[in-house]
Amino acid sequence: MAYTVISDREVCGKKKGESITDKELVDAGVSAQALIAANHIKASNAATPSIKPATEGATN
């Protein structure tokens, strides 16, 4: 899991726009959930939907 720093404040030494991994957060002993709740980081590799919407007239 990777995150992007969205805060104007440095997070674990990373600046806004830089990427930070789960491992880096764990190594620093900080909580990803708390950082997300505080709008400091956001998940940067959100899964893309694997199911496409059905198209009209499609046959099985």
Added chain:
Amino acid sequence: MARIVLTNAYISVGGVDLSDLVSSVSLSSTFDVVETTAFSSSATKTRVAGLADNSVTLEFHQDYATGEVEQTIYPLLGTVAAVIVKPNGSTTSAFNPSYSFNAVISEWTPLNGAVGELASASVSWPVTGAITKAVA
């Protein structure tokens, strides 16, 4: 070695650099003193150090904006958070040692101040475990 006037102390709480919103920092370390006096010809008390008890005291300038003090500390309330303090900026060296530890975020004052005063929050958080000092 020169004396130092604190102007640029570094304070990180929960991984977030909040240095420019902190006006006072104090990291305190004390040990219980356990008496070991027994019969002897010296007629003096003897003692050894017992358990260490560490705490950090911080004075925050309150700020409710996105990613600032309130939004950073409030989610940590009642949890254990990583804290790092350094005397002079973020670069660790022999002359700017880093003290890192886990603190119990046991108290917070979301709103504090009188009319005309700067809103602030003064906290004293107990440290859980040891303080790690690094010089590089």
